[in-house]
Amino acid sequence: MSSEKSANEKYKSKNSSLQDYKGQKKWSSRGELSSHSSATLEYPSKNSKKVGSLSDDEDERNNSKKKRKLFAFSSKSKRERNGSGDVKKKSKNKDEFSKDGGQKQRAARSNTISELSVAQVQKRLSREVKPIFGVELEDAVKQSKSLDGIELPLIIRECIDHVEGFGLDTPGIYRISGIKSKIEALKNSYNSGRGVDLKEYDVTVVTGLLKQYLRELPESVLTQELNSRFEEASAVPNDNLRVEEFLGVLNDLPTCNYTLLSWIIIHLVHVLDHADVNKMSIQNLSIVFSPTMRISHRVFFQLFTNWEIFFGHVKLKKCKKPLQLDSSGQVQLPDGVEELEEELQFHESLLNKMHEDLNKGVASHGTEEELWEVQRIVTQMKRTLRKAKSVQKQAAPKQQEDDKSDSVDQLSTDSKMDDGSSTGTDENKLTEGGEKDFKNEDITKEEEKPVVAADGEDVVAPTEAAEVKPVSPEEVTVEIEEEEDKVQPTKEKETKEEKQEQEEEDEEEVEEEEEESLESLYLYYSELTAKQEELKNIRSELQRRIEMEQLRLQDSRPR
Amino acid sequence: MSKTKQQQTDIHKVIMVGSGGVGKSALTLQFMYDEFIEDYEPTKADSYRKKVTLDGDEVQIDILDTAGQEDYAAIRDNYFRSGEGFLCVFSITEQESFATTTEFREQILRVKHNKSEDQIPFLLVGNKADLTDARQVSLEELKRGRQPGKSATWKRLPRREKTLIRVCQHGKEIVDIYTRCLPYLSHHNLSTLTGRIFWNILSEKESKGKLTPVN
Numbered sequence: 001m002s003s004e005k006s007a008n009e010k011y012k013s014k015n016s017s018l019q020d021y022k023g024q025k026k027w028s029s030r031g032e033l034s035s036h037s038s039a040t041l042e043y044p045s046k047n048s049k050k051v052g053s054l055s056d057d058e059d060e061r062n063n064s065k066k067k068r069k070l071f072a073f074s075s076k077s078k079r080e081r082n083g084s085g086d087v088k089k090k091s092k093n094k095d096e097f098s099k100d101g102g103q104k105q106r107a108a109r110s111n112t113i114s115e116l117s118v119a120q121v122q123k124r125l126s127r128e129v130k131p132i133f134g135v136e137l138e139d140a141v142k143q144s145k146s147l148d149g150i151e152l153p154l155i156i157r158e159c160i161d162h163v164e165g166f167g168l169d170t171p172g173i174y175r176i177s178g179i180k181s182k183i184e185a186l187k188n189s190y191n192s193g194r195g196v197d198l199k200e201y202d203v204t205v206v207t208g209l210l211k212q213y214l215r216e217l218p219e220s221v222l223t224q225e226l227n228s229r230f231e232e233a234s235a236v237p238n239d240n241l242r243v244e245e246f247l248g249v250l251n252d253l254p255t256c257n258y259t260l261l262s263w264i265i266i267h268l269v270h271v272l273d274h275a276d277v278n279k280m281s282i283q284n285l286s287i288v289f290s291p292t293m294r295i296s297h298r299v300f301f302q303l304f305t306n307w308e309i310f311f312g313h314v315k316l317k318k319c320k321k322p323l324q325l326d327s328s329g330q331v332q333l334p335d336g337v338e339e340l341e342e343e344l345q346f347h348e349s350l351l352n353k354m355h356e357d358l359n360k361g362v363a364s365h366g367t368e369e370e371l372w373e374v375q376r377i378v379t380q381m382k383r384t385l386r387k388a389k390s391v392q393k394q395a396a397p398k399q400q401e402d403d404k405s406d407s408v409d410q411l412s413t414d415s416k417m418d419d420g421s422s423t424g425t426d427e428n429k430l431t432e433g434g435e436k437d438f439k440n441e442d443i444t445k446e447e448e449k450p451v452v453a454a455d456g457e458d459v460v461a462p463t464e465a466a467e468v469k470p471v472s473p474e475e476v477t478v479e480i481e482e483e484e485d486k487v488q489p490t491k492e493k494e495t496k497e498e499k500q501e502q503e504e505e506d507e508e509e510v511e512e513e514e515e516e517s518l519e520s521l522y523l524y525y526s527e528l529t530a531k532q533e534e535l536k537n538i539r540s541e542l543q544r545r546i547e548m549e550q551l552r553l554q555d556s557r558p559r
Numbered sequence: 560m561s562k563t564k565q566q567q568t569d570i571h572k573v574i575m576v577g578s579g580g581v582g583k584s585a586l587t588l589q590f591m592y593d594e595f596i597e598d599y600e601p602t603k604a605d606s607y608r609k610k611v612t613l614d615g616d617e618v619q620i621d622i623l624d625t626a627g628q629e630d631y632a633a634i635r636d637n638y639f640r641s642g643e644g645f646l647c648v649f650s651i652t653e654q655e656s657f658a659t660t661t662e663f664r665e666q667i668l669r670v671k672h673n674k675s676e677d678q679i680p681f682l683l684v685g686n687k688a689d690l691t692d693a694r695q696v697s698l699e700e701l702k703r704g705r706q707p708g709k710s711a712t713w714k715r716l717p718r719r720e721k722t723l724i725r726v727c728q729h730g731k732e733i734v735d736i737y738t739r740c741l742p743y744l745s746h747h748n749l750s751t752l753t754g755r756i757f758w759n760i761l762s763e764k765e766s767k768g769k770l771t772p773v774n
Binding site: 354355358359368369371372373375376378379382 | 572604605606607608621623633634637638640641
């Protein structure tokens, strides 16, 4: 017993790394769920909040530590069993462990199930939708996330996107007011958290909506306390000093206020760029926006004239739209790991938002169906990313080796000689090696992949067929036991076969090993080139999809 | 939107449930890509689609791979409502995971309260059947149909219909990562389309030419 105990201890310490990992995972998920803002986790600017929620979660983590240990243990022990042949000893330990731990675990789990569902029902009943108009900017940002990390309410993003896309050349833009009832309707939609498609509306309605939102902010963007400092700064006669003063005050603005101000100013600068068409000069814009944003003309003028110094580093980003599925239910992903990660982050935020909405009971009809699709896109991205990363990992050491030895190139050329039939597909853009090598890689890939990739069936099937066994490979895989009496003999048969299969594969592996060491080198290259080709296709397909999607959206707008 | 969907092939939504670490993702990935995963990475949720032909008809199967941990129960619930059939996986090397299948069943019934127990295809899968040395859930226990719980579906099974399929697929590269599973499914489940999809997901795919991947 004592030896077993110490063994358990050992496992625990071994588990610690796994546990940490699980803890993190869990933590992040908790954070997402509880704060309803997965996105906050990734923004450096919200770091302070992150720390706060971390300490909360710490408690929770401690509470459920036992439970997680059990999970961690079971998973680890399974892994170890796979890894080594030492099965019996471990399973004994496991018996011991799950006997005293299992009941608690079970009880804990059933508790959480019922608690969660109760909480959800309550949530659904309360239908907690908060408006975004007329509330503090910070709350509005929380309430209506942009999902891509920019701390602005979605309404600002969508209005700016719309005007930048369709309205910059509209004469009298922001001056001419839109139809009031439509603006009101849009406001209600945003307030109730319903999705809105601004494309259906006139630019004047959209600009009116944006102004209405800014007007209804409880406080000026410049904030009550800093407003006087802005005024003072704008009164400084010396140009350089004035700019410096401004930078100082701007720096003191809360993050979301600063973001809003910078986006609005930059957007208005874009409007100004089209002033010869839309007739909106600085004066005109200032007349419109000064009362709306409660910023004096003088301050406004300073912000406009020095915008490059104040906000030059800020770039307006288009509000992301979820990727669309094509008719076969496939989605075309961007190539390039960074773009992919960006998309992944966005879609995960979207997914979280959908889950939140569902749990709150405010989700629009059809969200449950969409959930599957968005989830599938996320899954696909994760897979692609994982693959891309593993290819990168493999490629890195390989390329170093490649620099050292030319013999590899030599060998690959040889293999090209042997194989007269193949014609490489040259889709190679990699820079490291030169084109000739890559052609070779393609060829070697073609002839060797079936073996090296060790697609189980390819390798094993021939040998199995050769064995004098009463059962053919297909029959091995599906056995239907109709009568209980048959169970025992079949079981025996099964284990025999198992052993045999293992032996066969062992032999196979020894034979392969030598080939593999060389071939695996080639394989890395061929994988890389294949990946590139894939990404190329994906990119072109994506472009096509975007075009189609835009057409579709335009068609489907008018209701 | 809905029109185009109807023109397309039928989509059947299948959800994998079960405790953490029993091999839901491994099974799913095997079905989807004939792929073995070696590293243990807890799933939050993953969704896949595969186009297959079933008895000559082209259908699409959406598989949702869920998290085993209760931390994700809220997310799971959102999917349960739109899921058609449920594949409940346990590990034969872990008694606890077998016992939990009852809870999953109950949770599903709670979420889909508008349907009776018989109307929800639910399939129990015993995974890791090759790890005989570590077996904790005996065949007899399974065959007696005592678990999961007092489920009518299991009880109603006529003895002769109580069928065991054994599935095994060759491990990729590493010999000792076989995944074999013992699905236990009722006659009733088999008579439904989703039931047949289950059957085919788990049995050797091409052996009867029933469920073959498109493309």
